[in-house]
Amino acid sequence: MGSPLRDKILDVAADLFQTRGINSTGVDTIVAVAGTTKMTLYKYFNSKEELILEVVKKNHQDFNEWLANALNKSAKKPEDKLQKLFDCIEEWITASTFKGMASLKASAEFPNEENAVHMLSAEQARQFRQFLTALAVDAGVKEPEALSLQLSLLIEGSIQAEQIKRGSGAIKHAKKAAKLLIENALN
Amino acid sequence: MPSVDSEWLIQAICSSSQDPQQRLLALFDILAEWLLSNQDKSNARNINPLADEKQTLLNFLIQESTHARAASPEALAYQLFFMAKGALHEAIRMPQGEAFTQAKYAAITLIKAQTSNTPSKRVRYSIALLSTVIITALSSYLLLKNDIATQATPHTQQSLKTNLNNKPSPAEMAELYKKIELMRSGVCRFPEALMLPDKLKSVYIENIVQGVPSADTSDTQLMYDLLKQIQCDYAPMLMKNSK
Numbered sequence: 001m002g003s004p005l006r007d008k009i010l011d012v013a014a015d016l017f018q019t020r021g022i023n024s025t026g027v028d029t030i031v032a033v034a035g036t037t038k039m040t041l042y043k044y045f046n047s048k049e050e051l052i053l054e055v056v057k058k059n060h061q062d063f064n065e066w067l068a069n070a071l072n073k074s075a076k077k078p079e080d081k082l083q084k085l086f087d088c089i090e091e092w093i094t095a096s097t098f099k100g101m102a103s104l105k106a107s108a109e110f111p112n113e114e115n116a117v118h119m120l121s122a123e124q125a126r127q128f129r130q131f132l133t134a135l136a137v138d139a140g141v142k143e144p145e146a147l148s149l150q151l152s153l154l155i156e157g158s159i160q161a162e163q164i165k166r167g168s169g170a171i172k173h174a175k176k177a178a179k180l181l182i183e184n185a186l187n
Numbered sequence: 188m189p190s191v192d193s194e195w196l197i198q199a200i201c202s203s204s205q206d207p208q209q210r211l212l213a214l215f216d217i218l219a220e221w222l223l224s225n226q227d228k229s230n231a232r233n234i235n236p237l238a239d240e241k242q243t244l245l246n247f248l249i250q251e252s253t254h255a256r257a258a259s260p261e262a263l264a265y266q267l268f269f270m271a272k273g274a275l276h277e278a279i280r281m282p283q284g285e286a287f288t289q290a291k292y293a294a295i296t297l298i299k300a301q302t303s304n305t306p307s308k309r310v311r312y313s314i315a316l317l318s319t320v321i322i323t324a325l326s327s328y329l330l331l332k333n334d335i336a337t338q339a340t341p342h343t344q345q346s347l348k349t350n351l352n353n354k355p356s357p358a359e360m361a362e363l364y365k366k367i368e369l370m371r372s373g374v375c376r377f378p379e380a381l382m383l384p385d386k387l388k389s390v391y392i393e394n395i396v397q398g399v400p401s402a403d404t405s406d407t408q409l410m411y412d413l414l415k416q417i418q419c420d421y422a423p424m425l426m427k428n429s430k
Contacts (some may be wrong), residue, residue, distance in 0.1 A: 107280055108235075122280050149285060150293040153273030160272050161265075173265040177297055184296045 006044045009034050014055045018100040018163075022052055022109045022117075052106065052117050059102035060124045064131070066092060071135075078138030079186065085135065086178035089155055090171050093162050100163045104156060128152060139186065147185040154178055193244035196236055200247075207254035208302070211263075212294055214248070214271055219287035222278055237272050244268070257301035266297050299365075 012034040016025040027048055031041050045051040067088055074084040092098065107121035129148050136144035158174035196217065203213040221236065239245055245268055252260035252267075274290035 104276070107276065111279065118280075125277070125280060146285075146289055146292065149277075149289045150270075153277055153286060153290050154266075154269055154293070155273070156276055157269030157271065157273030160276070161269060170265050170269075173262045174269050176262060177266040177269070177293075180300045181293055181296060184300075 003044070005034075005036060005040065009036065009041055009044060009051070010055055010058060013051055014059060014102060017052070017055060017102065017105060022105060027051075049116060053120055056102045056106050056117065056120055056124070060127075063092065063101070064128075078135065079140065082135050082139040082141075082182055082186075083179065085132075085151070085182075086155075086175045089178075090175055093159060093171055101156075101159050104160060104163075125152070125156075136185070141182075141185045143185065147181065150181050151178060154181070193236070193239050193241075193247075196244060197247050200251075207251045208298055210251050211248065211255060211267055211298060212291060214267065215274065215287050215291040215294060218271060218275055219278070222275065222282075226282060235275075237268075237275055239268075252301070255298065255302060257298070259301060263297060263301050267294055270294055270297075 009030065013025070013030050016030060016033065020029075027038055027041060030051075031038050034041075041051070045054065070088040070091065071081045071084060074088060075081045103121045103124045106117045107125070110117040110121070112118055113122075129145075129152050132148035132151055133144045136147045141147050154174055154177055158171055161170055196214075199217045200210050200213050203217065204210050218236065237244070245264055248264035248267055249260050252263040255263075257263040270290040270293050274286040277284060277286035
């Protein structure tokens with residue numbers, strides 16, 4: 001599991017999937033950039049699909065861990081954490097290491113509901129919304145599920161836009177919107 | 188996903204209404220209907236009506252936000268664009284969900300935040316609040332006078348009388364205005380206790396639900412309490428065609 005070469009393949013794949021698209025990126029390209037062979041890649045991942053699933057899982061896990069940590073550092077009270085949510089999201093999006101959200105890319109490129117990648121992406125979206133709902137419940141929001149859906153749509157939409165045009169500064173508008181929606185929900 | 192020209196979307200939005208705020212909200216209705224009517228078509232899932240590579244749609248939203256007298260039209264346009272993008276993505280992923288409904292609710296909040304402080308809106312806000320007065324005065328008079336009021340518990344009657352003298356806070360008044368505005372988009376059911384005589388009911392509907400201004404002043408606390416008891420259903424109204 002913790003092999004440096006495996007991690008390298010994952011990193012390279014994540015980067016290429018983000019910049020060129022998942023379906024457009026062949027295994028040949030991945031191994032060439034990673035400086036390894038197809039044989040090695042298939043040693044760690046049974047198929048391209050498995051590699052995609054691992055990239056999406058890792059990206060999601062990294063994001064969740066980072067966000068939970070950032071929120072805990074930013075505030076103690078649940079309502080304050082909720083208010084800080086988009087500050088943290090903005091930080092994640094504008095970081096130079098930001099590679100986009102693999103989950104969004106995945107669900108866009110795999111629209112078939114029965115596809116494993118699509119199902120993983122849908123499950124991750126559901127989990128993220130559950131996380132937001134829990135945050136909203138703790139903050140005393142009257143309709144936590146409604147707010148969490150609104151915020152998740154806003155986050156998804158703004159990340160998609162940022163992925164298309166990095167540094168456009170549009171994220172600040174999304175941040176303002178998040179604050180308004182949260183204030184509205186708390187009142 | 189391959190992109191499509193935003194022109195058809197802009198045309199559909201323009202056809203839906205002349206009012207800039209309604210146009211901004213129509214974005215969500217039209218996308219929802221587009222998705223619904225294309226769900227069974229295999230290629231629909233591969234088309235992205237919000238790719239907007241030339242920013243045609245975004246520029247249109249900025250223009251409509253300006254016409255709607257938004258304090259920051261560019262910010263509002265981006266915010267609505269993000270909501271629409273997110274909603275489309277989510278609705279494709281989960282067709283049975285409430286993506287467009289909640290996106291539209293959010294849009295209403297965002298539009299209100301940008302337009303409620305412009306002078307013309309302030310005037311209308313004041314008039315809408317003032318318009319609750321006739322209802323408050325008339326309804327409190329009739330409630331205290333008629334059989335329903337006499338069947339109320341002493342506590343209720345006492346609280347009605349007491350409430351007449353309490354002024355709502357600014358937050359409560361904003362909530363009242365929000366409720367009145369929201370009611371206009373819903374199908375509302377009045378509890379039996381509020382079965383007012385026809386004349387009063389028509390004034391109530393005309394002034395509250397339809398927001399026709401009137402010219403009297405008084406305490407709005409009773410109206411606030413009455414409004415809290417009204418149950419409204421919004422989902423069918425939100426998802427129907429804008430005319």
